[in-house]
Amino acid sequence: MAKVNESILSSEQDYSDSEGSEVSVQKPPAIPSVIANWWLNENLGSGYSGSIFKATHLHTHQVVALKIQFVNHECPTNRYERHLYPLLQGGVGMPNLYASGVQGAWDYLAIDLLGSSLDSLHRRSGKETMDLRSVCSIAIQVILRLQFMHHRGVLHRDIQLGNCVIGLPPNEKTIYMIDFGFSKRYIDPYTGRHIPDSKLKRDFIGNYWFSSINVHCRGKVPSRRDDLEAAALMFIHLLTPRGLSWTRNGVPKTTEAHNRLKAEKRSATPESLCRGLPSEFEDFLAYTRRLKFLECPDYDRWADNFRDLAKDEGFTNVDDFVWPPPIAVAPPVTTINTPLRARTPAIPRNELSAILNGLTNLRLEPQAVLADRTNTQEVPRKTSDDVVKRPIGSGEMIVISSDSETRDQVPRGFQPSKAHRLKQLADKASNATDNGALSQNVKEFKEILQMNSSRALTKEAFYFLDVLFKQLDDPSVFVKPARTSRHHSFNEQVPEKEPSYIKLGVVARLRMEVYRCTTNKALAAMVSDFAKVTNKSTGRTITKDGFAFLDGLSERLKVLQ
Numbered sequence: 001m002a003k004v005n006e007s008i009l010s011s012e013q014d015y016s017d018s019e020g021s022e023v024s025v026q027k028p029p030a031i032p033s034v035i036a037n038w039w040l041n042e043n044l045g046s047g048y049s050g051s052i053f054k055a056t057h058l059h060t061h062q063v064v065a066l067k068i069q070f071v072n073h074e075c076p077t078n079r080y081e082r083h084l085y086p087l088l089q090g091g092v093g094m095p096n097l098y099a100s101g102v103q104g105a106w107d108y109l110a111i112d113l114l115g116s117s118l119d120s121l122h123r124r125s126g127k128e129t130m131d132l133r134s135v136c137s138i139a140i141q142v143i144l145r146l147q148f149m150h151h152r153g154v155l156h157r158d159i160q161l162g163n164c165v166i167g168l169p170p171n172e173k174t175i176y177m178i179d180f181g182f183s184k185r186y187i188d189p190y191t192g193r194h195i196p197d198s199k200l201k202r203d204f205i206g207n208y209w210f211s212s213i214n215v216h217c218r219g220k221v222p223s224r225r226d227d228l229e230a231a232a233l234m235f236i237h238l239l240t241p242r243g244l245s246w247t248r249n250g251v252p253k254t255t256e257a258h259n260r261l262k263a264e265k266r267s268a269t270p271e272s273l274c275r276g277l278p279s280e281f282e283d284f285l286a287y288t289r290r291l292k293f294l295e296c297p298d299y300d301r302w303a304d305n306f307r308d309l310a311k312d313e314g315f316t317n318v319d320d321f322v323w324p325p326p327i328a329v330a331p332p333v334t335t336i337n338t339p340l341r342a343r344t345p346a347i348p349r350n351e352l353s354a355i356l357n358g359l360t361n362l363r364l365e366p367q368a369v370l371a372d373r374t375n376t377q378e379v380p381r382k383t384s385d386d387v388v389k390r391p392i393g394s395g396e397m398i399v400i401s402s403d404s405e406t407r408d409q410v411p412r413g414f415q416p417s418k419a420h421r422l423k424q425l426a427d428k429a430s431n432a433t434d435n436g437a438l439s440q441n442v443k444e445f446k447e448i449l450q451m452n453s454s455r456a457l458t459k460e461a462f463y464f465l466d467v468l469f470k471q472l473d474d475p476s477v478f479v480k481p482a483r484t485s486r487h488h489s490f491n492e493q494v495p496e497k498e499p500s501y502i503k504l505g506v507v508a509r510l511r512m513e514v515y516r517c518t519t520n521k522a523l524a525a526m527v528s529d530f531a532k533v534t535n536k537s538t539g540r541t542i543t544k545d546g547f548a549f550l551d552g553l554s555e556r557l558k559v560l561q
């Protein structure tokens with residue numbers, strides 16, 4: 001796995017205005033054992049422009065991380081970095097600066113001694129990908145760190161795994177941001193204004209792996225959106241076997257290699273990068289790329305989304321980064337090459353082979369058509385016997401049930417996730433044979449959405465609404481089977497972006513009008529409107545009116561039986 005720690009400094013970073021005298025590139029002298037009363041212990045790491053030592057104060061015995069840099073280094077980031085620390089003091093996951101200065105040939109910063117970087121934790125784990133729980137915790141924490149930094153008027157501009165470190169006990173569950181050598185104030189302290197954008201192409205500042213497309217490939221001025229895009233790429237990198245493709249060949253050594261890397265980064269869409277990953281990662285990357293230069297990102301919403309994703313997966317206390325990752329309570333998800341997009345637990349291998357054997361012996365006979373009113377009497381009702389008692393391979397039909405009986409088969413103590421329940425519900429809805437059943441499905445849908453703090457319409461919830469829409473929209477519903485895949489879907493028409501006031505207005509109207517609907521087709525149109533306005537760009541959280549609409553829909557379906 002490539003070490004992800006390659007920052008680049010461009011001529012853009014103007015150090016001459018910090019404290020600089022004329023800079024000439026010289027060879028640094030040997031590092032002394034004491035710098036300004038700090039006794040240097042072991043080396044913790046070295047970067048392009050300096051080294052970090054664990055250091056002990058000769059008189060107070062305070063132990064710190066001492067970041068030292070040769071004063072004549074061509075890239076004197078310490079001079080600049082010391083001015084950023086005071087702006088960030090007091091924030092969770094922001095290191096304290098205890099002392100700084102220049103002694104002899106060495107410019108030093110004494111900061112909190114912290115633990116390992118995410119880069120080294122990941123590399124030391126020897127695994128191709130990091131586990132989902134850890135990545136969700138990292139996502140939540142890094143997004144909140146950036147929120148804090150941006151709130152204090154500072155851009156990080158060098159987001160990468162090597163610059164996110166965990167604390168030492170008792171702070172080992174907190175991720176700290178380090179290395180503010182490339183950071184910059186984006187709010188002018190005198191005017192309170194955001195730095196201006198520019199049409200001029202700038203030299204690149206940041207790192208090869210995670211810097212945003214705008215900054216890295218298009219030479220644009222970095223702003224808040226670019227810190228978030230880098231964070232999104234970092235999360236996706238951790239979940240991708242062998243990492244993002246452009247990180248696999250190491251640091252580019254020639255301009256051609258760098259150009260190839262940029263082309264590869266530029267052409268990678270969120271969809272292609274996130275194939276096989278939970279949709280939140282793709283959505284987040286796409287969101288960061290849609291942000292405007294001046295726009296303030298919705299940090300809380302995205303921290304919530306990753307929190308909900310982790311909760312839906314059955315993880316607890318996800319705001320804490322726990323390393324090594326706790327053993328999963330749920331059966332492990334086995335993946336082939338890439339993690340599964342679906343978040344349901346995988347079927348254990350032995351059960352899978354039994355099912356496959358059963359399928360091999362399956363005698364396919366003409367079946368009664370579900371959802372056909374004319375033959376509902378003949379349709380055998382599924383019983384728990386269908387699921388558990390028939391011996392697999394006996395030549396009888398196997399029913400792989402998706403209803404509540406199957407849930408009882410889930411190991412004791414394992415709560416089916418929201419995603420899992422929504423998928424089962426969508427299956428039920430597609431098999432529903434009358435409005436009464438659909439009414440019950442909508443009621444259950446609302447209950448599932450309310451089952452944890454997440455009130456967001458997830459991918460699975462959209463899928464349920466799509467199935468419901470298809471059931472209601474087709475005039476031959478309950479007469480003709482197989483509506484789902486061939487019939488058109490509201491997803492085909494979901495608008496890209498709408499302001500949130502539209503969402504609020506539409507849902508409030510739906511809530512009132514649902515009681516006046518007289519046909520399934522009209523209800524289908526309402527389900528479609530509801531899904532369209534509760535889309536990604538306006539926020540997928542269901543409002544009070546939204547829940548009231550679902551109540552009304554369930555009631556109305558009962559009446560329209």
Ligand SMILES: Nc1ncnc2c1ncn2[C@@H]1O[C@H](COP(=O)(O)OP(=O)(O)OP(=O)(O)O)[C@@H](O)[C@H]1O
Nearest residue numbers: 044045047048049050052065112113114117162179
């Ligand atoms: N406060 C700290 N406590 C413990 N280790 C640290 C601390 N700060 C940095 N390190 C370690 O030292 C490494 C280099 O630190 P840092 O990124 O601040 O230096 P740098 O010279 O700016 O590096 P680069 O040029 O790679 O950006 C980090 O990846 C981390 O492993």
